[in-house]
Amino acid sequence: MVSDRSKVDVSNVEPTVCWVVALKSEAKPIISHFKLDHQSGNNIFPIYRNDKLGHSLIVSGVGQINAAAATTYLASESGSPPWAAWINLGIAGSMDGEIGKLYQGIKVTNPTKEKVFFPGYRFSKIVSLAEIQTLDYPKPVKKNGVLHDMEASGFIDFATRFSCNELVFSFKVVSDNSEQDMKLIDKMMVNSLIGNRLQQLDALLDKIFTLSKLEKQRLQIPDEVEEVLKQFHFSVTRRNQLIQKLRKWKIQFPNRSISDLVKEAKTAADVIRNIDDALTNLKFDWT
Amino acid sequence: MIDTIFIERGVVNHSRTQSIKSKFKNPTIIEVDRYQEVFNKRSQNFRIQKQNPALILAEKHDNFVLPAPSGFGLASTRNFYFSHMYNCIYDCRYCFLQGMYSSANYVIFVNFEDFFDEIEKSIKANGGQDLTFFSGYDCDSLAFENITGFAESILPLFKSYPKVDLEFRTKSVQLEPLKSGLPIANCIVAFSMMPEELAKRLDKKAPSIKRRINAIEKLAARGWPIGLRFDPLIYSKDWKQLYKGLLMEIMHRVPREAIHSISHGPLRYPKKMYQDITKLYPEELLFSLPMSENNGYVDYGVDVEKEMAEFLIKNLKNYVEEAKIFQCVVQT
Numbered sequence: 001m002v003s004d005r006s007k008v009d010v011s012n013v014e015p016t017v018c019w020v021v022a023l024k025s026e027a028k029p030i031i032s033h034f035k036l037d038h039q040s041g042n043n044i045f046p047i048y049r050n051d052k053l054g055h056s057l058i059v060s061g062v063g064q065i066n067a068a069a070a071t072t073y074l075a076s077e078s079g080s081p082p083w084a085a086w087i088n089l090g091i092a093g094s095m096d097g098e099i100g101k102l103y104q105g106i107k108v109t110n111p112t113k114e115k116v117f118f119p120g121y122r123f124s125k126i127v128s129l130a131e132i133q134t135l136d137y138p139k140p141v142k143k144n145g146v147l148h149d150m151e152a153s154g155f156i157d158f159a160t161r162f163s164c165n166e167l168v169f170s171f172k173v174v175s176d177n178s179e180q181d182m183k184l185i186d187k188m189m190v191n192s193l194i195g196n197r198l199q200q201l202d203a204l205l206d207k208i209f210t211l212s213k214l215e216k217q218r219l220q221i222p223d224e225v226e227e228v229l230k231q232f233h234f235s236v237t238r239r240n241q242l243i244q245k246l247r248k249w250k251i252q253f254p255n256r257s258i259s260d261l262v263k264e265a266k267t268a269a270d271v272i273r274n275i276d277d278a279l280t281n282l283k284f285d286w287t
Numbered sequence: 288m289i290d291t292i293f294i295e296r297g298v299v300n301h302s303r304t305q306s307i308k309s310k311f312k313n314p315t316i317i318e319v320d321r322y323q324e325v326f327n328k329r330s331q332n333f334r335i336q337k338q339n340p341a342l343i344l345a346e347k348h349d350n351f352v353l354p355a356p357s358g359f360g361l362a363s364t365r366n367f368y369f370s371h372m373y374n375c376i377y378d379c380r381y382c383f384l385q386g387m388y389s390s391a392n393y394v395i396f397v398n399f400e401d402f403f404d405e406i407e408k409s410i411k412a413n414g415g416q417d418l419t420f421f422s423g424y425d426c427d428s429l430a431f432e433n434i435t436g437f438a439e440s441i442l443p444l445f446k447s448y449p450k451v452d453l454e455f456r457t458k459s460v461q462l463e464p465l466k467s468g469l470p471i472a473n474c475i476v477a478f479s480m481m482p483e484e485l486a487k488r489l490d491k492k493a494p495s496i497k498r499r500i501n502a503i504e505k506l507a508a509r510g511w512p513i514g515l516r517f518d519p520l521i522y523s524k525d526w527k528q529l530y531k532g533l534l535m536e537i538m539h540r541v542p543r544e545a546i547h548s549i550s551h552g553p554l555r556y557p558k559k560m561y562q563d564i565t566k567l568y569p570e571e572l573l574f575s576l577p578m579s580e581n582n583g584y585v586d587y588g589v590d591v592e593k594e595m596a597e598f599l600i601k602n603l604k605n606y607v608e609e610a611k612i613f614q615c616v617v618q619t
Contacts, residue, residue, distance in 0.1 A: 107317045118325050124290035129315040164332035248575035280577050284523045
């Protein structure tokens with residue numbers, strides 16, 4: 001994969017939501033709503049970002065392979081952290097679904113490859129839940145309660161390698177059903193189908209950000225640890241020990257500075273010993 | 288409230304599936320081939336999932352009844368356990384289930400009758416020996432009773448084998464079908480207990496100790512044999528005072544004749560499980576306290592464990608005879 005990273009400064013950027021959208025017409029309402037800027041450079045897939053709001057979006061093109069490749073490309077280009085939420089948004093066919101209604105795919109299958117996924121924390125109070133079948137070509141749906149799309153499976157297969165399963169979502173708006181043929185779908189219609197769901201998507205994003213923040217608190221290495229790591233040479237094992245032990249120490253001594261532990265230390269081993277001493281002498285005070 | 292039920296295709300039309308489904312208002316129903324495709328999926332986040340678990344209805348095909356892990360049991364010669372359900376509606380911070388399963392979804396095996404057949408086979412195969420069967424090793428035995436009706440279904444079986452013990456391990460104050468049924472002398476209702484001050488911090492979503500003691504009082508008055516389970520014992524600066532207070536309250540409220548058995552066990556995890564749980568809850572005070580690795584287990588160390596066990600036994604001796612007190616140290 002070729003990229004021109006010099007054109008995209010990722011050093012201080014922390015995208016929290018990564019959108020993977022097949023068509024430009026599906027992406028347009030999101031680009032406009034979140035004021036995303038097109039990233040210049042030799043991007044294989046067009047990327048749009050708003051770092052202030054924490055959004056990145058990639059236009060993947062149609063199909064599972066494109067979705068999988070674009071997901072991987074966006075992860076690499078954006079340096080997405082493991083607490084980023086990943087969203088695949090697009091249109092889907094249905095048999096009985098109301099045109100324009102938004103669904104969250106909670107079971108996604110790929111009948112060709114016999115793959116099955118159960119992505120995302122479920123937001124049943126905000127959006128209806130459904131099963132999505134990802135197909136290689138458009139095909140009318142013959143079963144109630146099932147949506148047909150062409151990307152979700154490929155997207156989820158790869159997005160769950162960059163974030164946990166509960167932060168990977170597939171949201172689909174019904175574009176055709178047994179009463180309205182898929183041949184009627186055009187760019188204008190797609191734009192409007194997605195655009196009409198922005199309020200609902202905002203409500204979903206509110207909840208998604210909360211989950212993402214929780215995951216960030218769990219996974220992020222505290223700044224103070226980074227400072228200690230710069231001062232001494234830590235092997236990989238000792239680095240992991242330091243992170244774990246300092247977390248414990250911080251829970252016990254939230255108001256103390258880590259500098260107390262390192263001021264007389266000469267080596268990484270001294271630092272770890274100091275933390276161990278502080279933790280061993282604890283009085284197990286719970287109440 | 289459960290918003291989604293995954294159902295194995297093979298049990299979609301099972302009467303118990305229909306009955307369980309009917310307990311929920313408009314759940315989304317998704318059919319699956321086997322429960323493992325949902326439950327064992329990679330990259331699941333137990334902690335996030337625990338905020339809104341789904342229900343999975345499945346059929347169990349084998350391993351209905353298993354020998355209890357070494358160190359788990361009471362006075363019986365042979366101890367067995369069975370799990371009609373995986374995972375628990377409570378969210379106790381020390382619980383080993385959060386380190387054992389990658390999913391927080393609830394699995395219910397609807398083919399109860401196959402469990403009963405296998406239990407009966409085990410009873411017959413071990414004829415003449417003292418046997419105890421434990422329910423509630425991978426779940427809380429009674430917390431989901433109003434949905435599953437499992438306890439109500441299994442009680443008649445054990446009523447017909449009065450020399451074989453059944454233990455329901457629970458924190459639930461949902462007392463049916465026990466409260467309205469006649470007590471069965473070999474069916475023990477065992478409550479997990481710890482000082483209220485610690486339970487407030489650790490037994491998340493579970494009934495308070497006060498409510499558990501009220502429930503014990505009611506069941507004891509009905510004549511059900513009561514088990515008290517101080518497992519795990521949680522250390523703190525003032526643990527003696529806290530546990531003494533708890534024991535006094537229990538002794539004051541629960542008649543000693545009602546006590547079938549008391550067991551206690553230390554807070555202890557296999558190393559890998561401890562690492563997994565602490566990764567899930569790195570900010571948790573419980574895991575910031577000193578514990579050390581001993582022979583592949585992470586625990587408070589022999590001295591603390593011994594001191595706590597001795598203290599408990601000493602304070603319980605005036606309440607029940609020592610033969611009713613058991614130490615439980617599971618070697619998984």
